[in-house]
Amino acid sequence: MFLPAGLGNTIGAPLAGRISDIIVQRWEVKRGGVWVPEDRLRGTTIAALVFVPMSILLSGAITQYVDGTLGIVLNLVCLFVNGLGVDLVLSPCSAYFVDIMHARSAETMAANTALRSAFTALATAAILPLINHIGMLATNAIAAGLAWIGFVLLWVTIHYGDRMRAWLDVGFSTPSDN
Secondary structure, eight states, rough: OHHHHHHHHHHHHHHHHHHHHHHHHHHHHTTSSOOOOOGGGGGHIIIIIHHHHHHHHHHHHHHHHOEEEEEHHHHHHHHHHHHHHHHHHHHHHHHHHHHHBGGGHHHHHHHHHHHHHHHHHHHHHHHHHHHHHHHHHHHHHHHHHHHHHHHHHHHHHHHHHHHHHHHHHOOOOGGGGG
């Protein structure tokens, strides 16, 4: 059942890297050679706004209201789209962390992986009791809502990242600093 999600991940990872690199290059040209790390996140917006939350929401609706083979097939499509969307969001975010913290990229990636693993563990522990208590569609609607909150946070970072980095010196570095 999770092969479509894995296939989505397999396609999404290299696609996310290529899209992210192209967007960074185009925005750098638009700015006259000025590189801005938040440009890396611009490629995440469609996946964060549509692919991830809608695949979650539709999967909940399909699971609750569509029976039989059609329900399974539609859920497999949702799993594929979700796997694709998650990689289109998380891969550029990881690259962004490295972009803003070149000198400490290994530590940044370790912290990113730890945070994602902790969140996944908590969500996994809570998901079945939540489904039993409020149902599949409502649980998936909550997850989609959290994904949309993530989109808003990405949008804020894209548009105000330079100002947010100016609030606190987190050791921002560029490749030439190393």
